[in-house]
Each structure stands twice: as structure tokens, then as C-alpha cells.
């Protein structure tokens with residue numbers, strides 16, 4: 460059972476365990492009349508064959524308050540796109556599958572590429588960005604939730620709780636971030652969030668000094684959650700990073716564009732489990748190692764835009780401070796695990812912390828070598844200003860794909 464503590468400038472909406480899903484669903488059905496609700500699902504074709512997505516879709520098919528479901532499909536050939544259309548056809552709600560690798564969407568990408576306005580890296584950021592463009596184009600949903608397609612513990616109330624803060628007509632939140640405890644199979648997971656992000660934010664606070672942005676980032680109970688929701692107008696001005704800095708980048712953008720009373724976080728699940736990636740201790744280009752470098756760079760870049768200067772010495776101080784704080788947290792998490800009858804492998808935890816510490820220097824070095832490097836995809840506002848008809852073209856391409864390939 461949760462407490463009702465408020466930690467910092469961002470409102471925390473708890474689950475006080477007093478309300479049935481059915482009751483909340485009824486309200487969401489009525490909200491959908493005034494603020495149409497949508498769902499964005501960034502998916503890899505491989506996830507259609509994984510253990511999570513079929514169950515997720517079965518649950519979403521029972522949801523009566525969604526006006527639109529937009530699925531971004533990555534890494535699919537034509538046969539796989541056809542299969543995906545059938546797979547998602549279980550959804551009774553209005554839905555569209557964006558075939559990102561199909562000739563029509565690739566032609567749009569090439570056109571934007573020529574103008575220097577398209578995402579330069581493949582991945583979730585790019586997929587989400589095109590889906591956001593489609594949501595602007597289709598104009599069917601006013602408030603939208605986004606979640607990953609690898610959630611093994613998916614229940615309908617995750618979606619209901621995720622959408623509620625931006626769906627309620629009397630709430631003024633523009634953006635809501637999900638949080639939960641990533642505990643599964645007797646273990647505490649969420650390695651990057653627990654062992655990199657929170658200790659790094661606290662180390663940065665010590666090294667760079669009092670900083671409103673870092674306090675804001677520190678409010679989030681699960682800053683790397685792939686689950687968030689937003690009002691449609693957020694999309695015009697949102698710059699999405701195309702690398703693993705996506706979640707941190709979106710939180711940073713919200714801080715830049717809105718007052719904190721327009722932002723909240725919400726408890727969306729008692730338990731949460733998903734597909735785990737390798738730590739990749741020996742390969743900085745893969746798994747959680749690459750993720751940790753992208754995230755660390757995202758923090759450095761953001762602080763640089765606030766006028767902070769960095770040198771190799773600063774990065775050394777950040778690394779040393781981080782290392783001490785993170786090791787103290789390993790001990791803290793061990794106690795939490797023991798008290799809850801869970802296991803925590805101290806060796807693995809400390810090996811992760813050592814790798815993250817090394818990657819802080821690595822990220823710092825890359826930043827110093829190329830301070831102007833930015834993984835940000837342009838805002839849709841900018842793209843529309845350069846190519847005023849682009850949203851219509853995107854919508855038309857998706858409709859044509861759908862018409863041509865949908866099973867008759």
C-alpha cells in the first residue's frame with residue numbers, strides 16, 4: 460500500500476487502493492466524450508511474436524474509452540506488416556498501424572531527410588516521433604497515453620491510471636509520467652533507474668550546486684518509465700531524442716516548455732515486469748551500457764544549455780561522487796530487498812555501478828570532443844513550417860498502406 464507523500468514540485472498521484480477499476484473506467488468513458496482519448500504503442504515486429512504483446516492487445520480490446528490507437532511498427536517487411544494488420548485487427552477501436560519500413564513512409568522520411576528534418580537514427584525515438592506526427596494529422600485524440608509493448612504484467616488499470624491525469628476535464632496537467640516498483644521473480648529490477656539515474660542526479664547536484672532542473676528531475680520516482688501521457692498540444696513543441704535519452708529528454712523538454720504545476724506523476728501498477736536487456740559490461744555500444752552513456756550525455760547536454768561548463772576534471776568529480784553515492788544505494792536496496800523477502804545480487808549490482816561510473820567518463824569525453832552533437836529530432840512545428848502539407852501526406856500514406864494491405 461502506497462503512502463501519500465509529495466516529493467517536490469511535481470504532483471504525485473498515488474494509488475491509495477480504494478477504487479475499483481470499473482469505477483474509474485466509467486469516468487474515463489465520460490471524459491472521452493469531451494476530451495477524446497488515444498493510445499500510442501511503439502512496437503518492434505519481434506514484439507508481436509514475444510510473450511507480452513498479444514496479452515496487452517487482448518486487454519486493450521476490452522477498453523471502452525479509447526477514440527484512437529496508433530501503433531508504430533518497426534523492422535517489418537511486407538509479409539510482417541500484413542501479419543501485423545491482422546494481429547491488431549482484434550482492436551475494436553479506431554486504429555492504424557504505421558509501417559515505418561514500408562515504401563510510402565520511407566518516401567516521406569527521404570523527403571524530410573533531404574531537408575535535414577528527419578530522425579537520423581533508427582529506434583524507438585524515431586518511431587514515437589512519426590506516431591506523434593500521425594496523431595497531430597489524424598486529429599482524433601486530445602489526450603494520449605504511450606506505453607511500451609513488452610510489459611509482461613499488463614492490466615487494464617495501468618492504462619486507466621496512466622491516462623486519468625490528462626483525461627480529467629478539470630485537471631490542467633499537460634503531461635503525466637508513470638511510476639511503479641519494478642519487482643519480479645523475487646528480484647528488484649530497474650537497474651539503470653536505481654543505480655545510474657538517481658545517484659547521478661544526486662552527484663550532479665553536489666558538483667554543480669543548487670539547480671532547479673536537477674531538483675525537478677529528482678522528483679520523478681521512475682524517471683526511465685516508458686509509460687507517460689500528454690495533451691495533444693505538447694506535441695507541437697516537443698523535441699524527441701532518437702537515442703536512449705528518450706525518457707530523460709522528454710522530461711527535460713517538459714521542464715523547458717511548462718510550469719511544474721502542469722506536470723505530474725502517477726502510480727500505475729503494483730508490480731511491473733518487462734523484457735530485460737543485457738548489462739553489456741564489455742560493450743559500450745549495446746544493452747544497458749549504451750543506454751547509460753546516452754542518458755548521461757543527455758544530462759550533460761541539458762546542464763550545458765543552462766550555462767554550466769564541463770572539463771575532464773569536472774567529469775572526474777562527478778564520477779567519484781556518483782560512485783560513492785551509488786555504492787551506498789546498493790546497500791540501501793539490499794536492506795529493502797531482505798526486508799521484503801527478495802534477493803539482490805551484490806556482485807551484479809556493484810559490477811553495474813562500476814560500469815556506469817566508467818561510462819560517466821566515457822560520456823563526458825564524447826561530450827567534450829563533440830559538444831554540438833545532438834540526437835534531437837526537430838519539433839513537428841518546425842517540420843510543418845518547412846513542409847506545410849507534411850501531416851496530410853503522412854496521414855494519406857498511412858491510409859493508403861492500410862487500404863492496400865488490410866486483409867479483405
Ligand SMILES: O=C(O)[C@H](O)COP(=O)(O)O
Nearest residue numbers: 648649650651652683735
Ligand atoms: O529502467 C531501467 O532501469 C532499465 O530499463 C533497465 O531495467 P531492468 O533492470 O528492469 O531490465
